[in-house]
Amino acid sequence: MKKSLLILLLTVTAGVAFAQTKTDSASTDSLLNSLGGSEKSEPVIATFKSTRLILSQTTETVKKNNLNFLVVHRFGDIGGTDGGGKTLWGLDNSSDIYIGFEYGVTDNLDIDFGRSKFEQLIELGLKYNILHQTSDDHVPVAVTLIGRMGLKPYSVETNVFDDYTNRFSYLAQAVIARKFSSKLSLQISPIFLRNNLPFPYIQGNEQNIFSLAAAGRLKVTKRMGIVFDYAHPFSSFRKNSTSPYFYDASGVGIEMETGGHVFTLNFSNAKAISEMNYLADTESKWGKGQYRIGFTITRVFDLNKKHKGTYK
């Protein structure tokens, strides 16, 4: 009795095992899936192609031991009294030129240095990408904090710079960006600007300006996109001043990437390139023809040790 029971059990078990052979061949797939494969949550990369759009800085930072070299140029007014054929629509003039270096201390922290023609402003800053957007939307936005210090080293006849601290400006900014799709990325950034000496130096101008900037990119192809930029300073002096008039800085352009280079070709009414300058002093207006062609060239150099093959 016991023996036959055992044999019966044996047959059943063996039968079950045999039957599973058939079904399991199809379940290799599900087994593969259960092993993992892609991570559920990855940090979103390449929200923007470069550390800058037209006027704004983006949330992107230069990666560790990489050096980003920037040349930013703004030509003269296309129209109005300074534009037209006699200046080849502004190409004869340069409103501002910025040459900058950005070095990645870590993948998320950059140290930035640059110099503008406008006000001969020298800037030193830190940029820290504190939060990465994740693919599962657990973190919906990327956040980068920027702190910059500016110095105006030029000599003046007046006594405004008798106190050396009057030459300094400070900027604190948080950039909040979201990559909505592989094509569309938008960002918004509150900016606090402090000029120890109000700039421009006019009766009634404020030392502290709070601004809000919005910018974005819409990719047309994988390597080319449309970029736009807008900044509004909340300043009652700028709002009410009639001599001169102040306007919000804005720009629109196209962005192209070719390997290590990113080119931006743009139009903007702002004459200056640095936030410290264009937030405080944009006196040119689109409607008066006071907008210009500008371009940005960035080139990333990888300073990591000579590329060694990891392929074995």
Added chain:
Amino acid sequence: MKYIALILLTWFSTNQVGQEIYVCKNAKISLYSEAPLENIDASSAKAVSVFNATTGDLSFSLPIRSLQFQKALMQEHFNENYMESDKYPNATFKGKVSQKISGTQDGTFAVNVTGVLEVHGVKQNRTIPGKITVSKGVVSLSSEFMVLCKDHNIEIPQIVFKKIAESIQIKVAATYEAYKK
């Protein structure tokens, strides 16, 4: 008789006779291409693989984002511009091994695996040569093959074509362990 039957019974029920399934959670996959300006090489140790020795089914899945490049910018461009890893997060291969391999029989076997290779969302029928080694119950596999960018609709723009070779060499190495349910 009773004891033999008991032993067999235990063996059947615990060991799932006929189901020789091997898994690998840390398969190494590397890619390499030589180009006039810049060599491209990247590797990942995060691919997963399942080998069913009974049926001969062999499959691989590689998360594209897990491929590590030496140059950060190259890695970003690889994911963003070439592989579009947000849309196509994995590269997979699902095939059948040409000859029967058993985990109980030691030896080195040169095999062909015929199946479908899916990269960048494009499926290609491929027969890929490889080597399966069985040693004391440990199954390992290695393979080397080429993937053509154009086969998988991976566009290389004219302006950067000198930097990137049109064929990429892939190396695979996996050491399996028996799968326990």
